[in-house]
Amino acid sequence: MEEKEISYHVPVLLQESINGLVVRRDGIYVDVTFGGGGHSREILCRLDDSGKLYGFDQDEEAEQNIIGDPRFVFVRSNFRYLSNFMRYYGVEEVDGILADLGVSSHHFDDKERGFSFRFDGLLDMRMNTRAGKTAAEIVNTYTEEELANVFYLYGELKNARKLAAVLVKAREIKPIRFIGDFLEVIKPFAGKDKEKKFLAQAFQALRIEVNDEMRALKALLSQSLRLLKKNGRLVVITYHSLEDRLVKNFLKTGNLEGKIEQDFFGNVHSPFRLINNKVIVPSEEEIESNPRSRSAKLRIAEKIE
Structure with missing residues (x-):
């Protein structure tokens, strides 16, 4: 035990x-x-x-x-x-x-759960994998305003509106299903010296929304x-x-x-x-x-x- x-x-x-x-x-x-x-x-x-x-x-x-x-x-x-x-x-x-x-x-270290930007895998983040929307569903279905609110309220990101706008444009080209897809879109918005903190805030925001x-x-x-x-x-x-x-x-x-x-x-x-x-x-x-x-x-x- x-x-x-x-x-x-x-x-x-x-x-x-x-x-x-x-x-x-x-x-x-x-x-x-x-x-x-x-x-x-x-x-x-x-x-x-x-x-x-x-x-x-x-x-x-x-x-x-x-x-x-x-x-x-x-x-x-x-x-x-x-x-x-x-x-x-x-x-x-x-x-x-x-x-x-x-x-x-355990959740952060399990690449299949999608909680960490250290791995690639499905953008999931559900604590209860038997129910609820995944992070990918939120990124691909929320309106630009809804996404901006998530990143601003739960991630406290000042560039939440810009982040939401670029995600909406990116998903029109192809769905954002994997962590790698998500990182490819949002990484340009992170400062070189604050990338880890920025990514942590963005992932935190999605996780809080996914699990209410x-x-x-x-x-x-x-x-x-x-x-x-x-x-x-x-x-x-x-x-x-x-x-x-x-x-x-x-x-x-x-x-x-x-x-x-x-x-x-x-x-x-x-x-x-x-x-x-x-x-x-x-x-x-x-x-x-x-x-x-x-x-x-x-x-x-x-x-x-």
């Missing part, structure tokens, strides 16, 4: 996140991003025989890592359906929810407020500014809009108490051993009402 986890994905901020999550050895916990199971295994190590852990993942390849433990239940689904499945299993409240929002190293990541995250956060018990913990690891900003504002205010509510004396009202007022980041040692952890940010909050 341990070798499989290492080959699939190295868990980020493992001890820091689980230390912040597990406050009751007999509690009910949810790992909504099961992946290789690294975080889940550590959670189970902290639970006694009456504890329970539910692991969510929509990727069928994650099922290869299912943990053979009577305290563990694997749920083959996107975490946006968290409440529905908890209701199905007869769980009204949980003691903690963990979300590691990063793409696993921002709406799924909003659904998860909203449901966590209803599902968590009083004193329950919400632990989230983010990797880019869009999701981190959303999580930060939600934990601070208790709403997705980040709208601050104050009492008569000007005190900010929130259903959460931040456990770490300062965001937790990986140590230099972790970054050196696992470079993909470089952009990770860990936020932990306790539900107080």
